[in-house]
Amino acid sequence: SQQGEEDPQALSIQEGENATMNCSYKTSINNLQWYRQNSGRGLVHLILIRSNEREKHSGRLRVTLDTSKKSSSLLITASRAADTASYFCATDGERSQGNLIFGKGTKLSVKP
């Protein structure tokens, strides 16, 4: 079953703009992770935020987590054409056996 729901499903922006993607989940979590997937390729781990953290930064990435609302956001600042990809949030979830439960993803297109 899927845990997260990302919005928007698709996002198109110009290079240099910021991109914000949101993710909501249903059950309690230990942590939430964001992944990037280029078309037809494997997953690239971007960032992990723990349930007791509210915000985390990594380069041009900023992730927030609101456990009271069961939601997270991923902000990519000063986007580049190379950021074009699908972005997924993933949680461990309370029923997880260690596997990750993925959201539906946001397809980001950054136009040069």
Place this chain on the structure above:
Amino acid sequence: GAVVSQHPSWVICKSGTSVKIECRSLDFQATTMFWYRQFPKQSLMLMATSNEGSKATYEQGVEKDKFLINHASLTLSTLTVTSAHPEDSSFYICSARDLGGARITDTQYFGPGTRLTVL
């Protein structure tokens, strides 16, 4: 960082044949590996959890007799798609947890995926 490999990276087969996909953790041991399936323009869905030395645990709706999983060692899990049909065409991705990773950090590494096309 830890590396997980998959082989083959892509395969095309005829309907009715069986296909084996390997997932290897190259520089760490993994008692547990996970197999996901991703249909075009969709997200990853867990198929099964592969446990070293024991039977795999399958998600609801995944046929265990069709998707055979063997986790014979701490570094290798195989997924065999038996009697493949066109509807089995998908992107199959494995992941492995580093034994040294604590639950709270859930260090998990993904393979590059295998694209299966059944004609």
